[in-house]
Amino acid sequence: MYRHKLSIIGAALAFGAGLPLADAARAGGTLTVGMTAGDLPITTGNPDQGFEGYRFVGYNLYDSLVLWDLSQGSKASDIKPGLATEWQVDEADHKRWIFKLRQGVKWHDGCDFTADDVVWNIRRSTDEKAPEFDPAQFAQSRIYLVNTAGASKIDGHTVAFETKVPDSLFPYEISYVMMISPCRAKELKYNWGEYALRPSGTGPYRFDRMVPHQRMELVPNTGYWDKARVPKQDRLVLVPMPEASTRTAALLSGQVNWIEAPSPDALERLKSAGMQVVTNIYPHNWTYQLNFVNGPFTDMRIRQAANYALNREDMKDMLNGLMLEGYATIPPSMPYFGHPKLYKYDPEKAKALLKEAGCLPCKVTFAISTSGSGQMQPLPMNELVKSQMDAAGFEVKLEPMDWNALLDVARAGVEKYPQYNAINISRQTQDPYNALIRHVWTAQWSPGGSNWGHYGNPEMDKLVKAILSEFDAEKRLALLTQLNERMNEEAVMIFVAHDLNPRALSPEVHGFVQAQSWFQDLTPVSVAP
Amino acid sequence: MGKYILRRILYAIPIAFGVSVVCFALVYIAPGDPLQTVVPPDATAETIEVVKHAYGFDKPIPVQFVIWLGHVLTGDFGTSIATRRPVILEVSEALANTSLLALFAVPIAFFTGYTMGAVAGSFPGRWIDRLVTGAAVVGVSLPNYWLGIVLVIVFAVESLWLPATGMGPSGSAGFDILEWSNAKFLILPVVTLAMIPVGVIARTTRAAVAEMRNQDFVQTLRAKGLTEWAVARHVLKNAMPPVLAVMGLQFGYLLGGSILVETVFTWPGSGFLLSKAIINRDVPVLQGTILTLAMIFVAVNLIVDLLQSVIDPRIRRG
Numbered sequence: 001m002y003r004h005k006l007s008i009i010g011a012a013l014a015f016g017a018g019l020p021l022a023d024a025a026r027a028g029g030t031l032t033v034g035m036t037a038g039d040l041p042i043t044t045g046n047p048d049q050g051f052e053g054y055r056f057v058g059y060n061l062y063d064s065l066v067l068w069d070l071s072q073g074s075k076a077s078d079i080k081p082g083l084a085t086e087w088q089v090d091e092a093d094h095k096r097w098i099f100k101l102r103q104g105v106k107w108h109d110g111c112d113f114t115a116d117d118v119v120w121n122i123r124r125s126t127d128e129k130a131p132e133f134d135p136a137q138f139a140q141s142r143i144y145l146v147n148t149a150g151a152s153k154i155d156g157h158t159v160a161f162e163t164k165v166p167d168s169l170f171p172y173e174i175s176y177v178m179m180i181s182p183c184r185a186k187e188l189k190y191n192w193g194e195y196a197l198r199p200s201g202t203g204p205y206r207f208d209r210m211v212p213h214q215r216m217e218l219v220p221n222t223g224y225w226d227k228a229r230v231p232k233q234d235r236l237v238l239v240p241m242p243e244a245s246t247r248t249a250a251l252l253s254g255q256v257n258w259i260e261a262p263s264p265d266a267l268e269r270l271k272s273a274g275m276q277v278v279t280n281i282y283p284h285n286w287t288y289q290l291n292f293v294n295g296p297f298t299d300m301r302i303r304q305a306a307n308y309a310l311n312r313e314d315m316k317d318m319l320n321g322l323m324l325e326g327y328a329t330i331p332p333s334m335p336y337f338g339h340p341k342l343y344k345y346d347p348e349k350a351k352a353l354l355k356e357a358g359c360l361p362c363k364v365t366f367a368i369s370t371s372g373s374g375q376m377q378p379l380p381m382n383e384l385v386k387s388q389m390d391a392a393g394f395e396v397k398l399e400p401m402d403w404n405a406l407l408d409v410a411r412a413g414v415e416k417y418p419q420y421n422a423i424n425i426s427r428q429t430q431d432p433y434n435a436l437i438r439h440v441w442t443a444q445w446s447p448g449g450s451n452w453g454h455y456g457n458p459e460m461d462k463l464v465k466a467i468l469s470e471f472d473a474e475k476r477l478a479l480l481t482q483l484n485e486r487m488n489e490e491a492v493m494i495f496v497a498h499d500l501n502p503r504a505l506s507p508e509v510h511g512f513v514q515a516q517s518w519f520q521d522l523t524p525v526s527v528a529p
Numbered sequence: 530m531g532k533y534i535l536r537r538i539l540y541a542i543p544i545a546f547g548v549s550v551v552c553f554a555l556v557y558i559a560p561g562d563p564l565q566t567v568v569p570p571d572a573t574a575e576t577i578e579v580v581k582h583a584y585g586f587d588k589p590i591p592v593q594f595v596i597w598l599g600h601v602l603t604g605d606f607g608t609s610i611a612t613r614r615p616v617i618l619e620v621s622e623a624l625a626n627t628s629l630l631a632l633f634a635v636p637i638a639f640f641t642g643y644t645m646g647a648v649a650g651s652f653p654g655r656w657i658d659r660l661v662t663g664a665a666v667v668g669v670s671l672p673n674y675w676l677g678i679v680l681v682i683v684f685a686v687e688s689l690w691l692p693a694t695g696m697g698p699s700g701s702a703g704f705d706i707l708e709w710s711n712a713k714f715l716i717l718p719v720v721t722l723a724m725i726p727v728g729v730i731a732r733t734t735r736a737a738v739a740e741m742r743n744q745d746f747v748q749t750l751r752a753k754g755l756t757e758w759a760v761a762r763h764v765l766k767n768a769m770p771p772v773l774a775v776m777g778l779q780f781g782y783l784l785g786g787s788i789l790v791e792t793v794f795t796w797p798g799s800g801f802l803l804s805k806a807i808i809n810r811d812v813p814v815l816q817g818t819i820l821t822l823a824m825i826f827v828a829v830n831l832i833v834d835l836l837q838s839v840i841d842p843r844i845r846r847g
Contacts, residue, residue, distance in 0.1 A: 407570050
């Protein structure tokens with residue numbers, strides 16, 4: 001019997017030896033993406049799996065009232081009308097925003113999109129007593145709806161949003177909130193497990209099928225309201241492949257024609273096989289958030305010294321060029337970058353500052369992760385930071401932990417983890433609130449927000465309040481620029497790198513423009529041999 | 530015999546209980562949050578509290594354990610936090626996928642390992658023994674994930690003969706082993722998986738056979754004029770019990786799914802499911818998978834013990 005089994009395998013091997021991989025899965029215009037996600041993103045609205053979930057599932061199945069313009073790659077992406085065609089703050093009440101909704105839009109299930117649907121969606125993520133309340137969606141969208149007091153219908157295609165405090169950045173926050181079909185949810189009696197298998201949105205792709213944990217297949221929504229964004233490929237297949245080497249092998253062997261985040265050491269091999277390696281700057285940072293409650297970093301001179309100690313060019317070389325030197329919270333392409341003080345590599349100056357501050361050698365402990373979403377290559381990068389800082393007079397102790405454990409440290413905040421002088425956690429900096437405000441506003445002190453180390457400065461708070469109350473876009477831009485420059489002046493973080501969002505595409509993939517964003521538009525992509 | 534089997538089945542109850550207690554405790558001792566998958570990285574403490582309440586994670590840990598155990602006793606393993614699918618469905622699908630690998634890997638591994646060990650043990654100290662023992666040491670020492678990656682590079686990336694990853698063009702839902710376009714996805718993971726137990730089985734068999742050849746009864750058999758083939762048959766049969774015990778353990782490992790091999794090949798089996806549940810702290814899936822795997826180990830060991838007692842009745846009397 002054993003021999004019989006062996007002979008089957010042997011025959012299979014021999015047969016396989018004569019056959020190159022037939023590409024049934026790649027026939028026609030099928031775009032097959034190898035994602036870095038460990039699992040398929042959830043399909044019940046705001047997805048999980050970080051912004052990769054938003055990129056491939058969220059903004060494909062669904063729309064938000066406000067979308068991101070991903071049509072070009074030469075400047076930072078900004079928001080544009082989505083399911084709402086226009087919006088404005090109520091001049092009589094700055095805590096009220098009026099959104100005009102797009103008419104003639106249909107859900108994938110055929111129902112009409114109306115103002116009632118928007119109100120229902122907001123209740124679903126905010127009102128624990130509503131029958132449509134979904135705790136998972138509450139969790140996923142809370143960070144964007146934390147300032148939302150409620151939504152109400154004005155007429156069939158106009159909605160008013162109440163905010164808890166005046167919030168000039170509200171359109172950015174609502175851009176992250178996906179709208180799902182109440183029709184389908186009611187039909188399935190709010191069974192979200194079922195909904196995940198039969199999702200219905202208004203987005204450019206319709207859900208076709210899914211094999212849990214393995215693949216999700218989307219097809220073009222030919223009736224999409226934005227005719228310019230009806231997908232050009234026949235089918236979009238999403239496959240979770242958390243291992244970088246597996247993604248690379250899958251692309252080289254023709255199983256997928258698009259992979260996210262190839263590892264830097266695979267670039268040469270990919271290029272030599274004719275693959276397109278695409279990169280672009282985008283709003284991401286790889287920094288250390290600092291402890292402002294106790295320890296050396298409460299002294300600005302030491303924070304500045306840490307920034308002067310870093311030779312970011314070396315870091316870039318180590319990553320085969322796959323990063324931009326980080327000198328601020330946001331990359332220079334952001335409109336509110338301004339002219340901040342840049343801490344260029346100067347180890348002597350770093351040492352002098354440490355001496356002046358009376359902290360030489362200056363002992364600090366960093367909490368770091370071994371991997372994680374947006375963390376790039378955390379172990380070698382942290383080792384290099386340590387060696388550079390040690391050479392300039394620090395004594396850095398790295399405490400590695402798994403991503404989940406580091407998230408726990410980040411959420412709980414400095415008061416629960418005073419033993420750490422800094423945490424290495426990369427952040428999205430796509431909109432002004434997430435890019436700047438949350439890191440320095442006292443209202444965002446952990447565990448209530450993302451200001452992990454409890455940075456506090458009354459002047460900075462005043463500036464934040466002015467930004468949130470400024471509804472004139474140009475004036476607000478000036479204030480945001482001022483905030484970024486102040487943050488650099490005070491060296492509120494140790495700035496290291498900005499990722500370049502690398503992805504590799506097979507030569508048969510055409511029409512992709514990489515936007516300066518965490519999100520990307522796949523609709524213009526076609527696949528032709 | 531019936532009493533013996535019943536006794537062994539009853540032993541499984543405290544084992545299952547112990548496994549679930551240890552597993553439950555480990556999940557909570559480890560840093561991180563069981564709601565990792567449902568809350569985004571930037572979630573605030575207030576958000577986490579609301580969600581914990583909604584999912585019942587705000588109750589004391591012993592209470593959570595008792596509730597979980599109560600449900601399990603009625604056959605309800607709960608729902609995955611990450612996918613919202615019933616855990617029983619998640620585990621059974623993954624086990625079916627792993628069993629498919631094991632179905633091929635087990636005979637390959639056992640036949641190869643046993644043959645190698647038997648040959649080496651029959652010619653102790655000779656060149657064939659050295660060769661086989663050397664190969665077995667290499668086999669034991671070789672990290673299987675490394676071997677998997679090398680096989681992928683050679684057979685998938687460089688030669689394009691076989692697919693590198695996954696479970697067919699439509700995933701496990703449409704997997705048809707009789708279709709070559711599906712079956713070829715099995716080859717690399719099966720070969721990699723089969724390499725794990727070959728070395729161990731070969732070494733155990735070699736030791737057992739070599740030891741048996743020095744027993745007095747072998748001299749007696751030869752004195753009675755039996756041919757070397759007939760003597761070898763007796764030696765191999767008597768050397769079987771320890772080999773069978775090792776095979777049983779290895780069979781359990783293979784059915785449990787190798788986390789590393791399944792991760793390298795993105796094979797949606799129980800090892801892959803387990804690793805995802807650990808990373809995501811998906812407690813219901815973690816508990817369900819570990820409990821099921823523990824029961825499989827208990828069942829396999831029971832079957833092996835019964836087989837051993839058939840081969841060697843002295844074991845049953847003991």
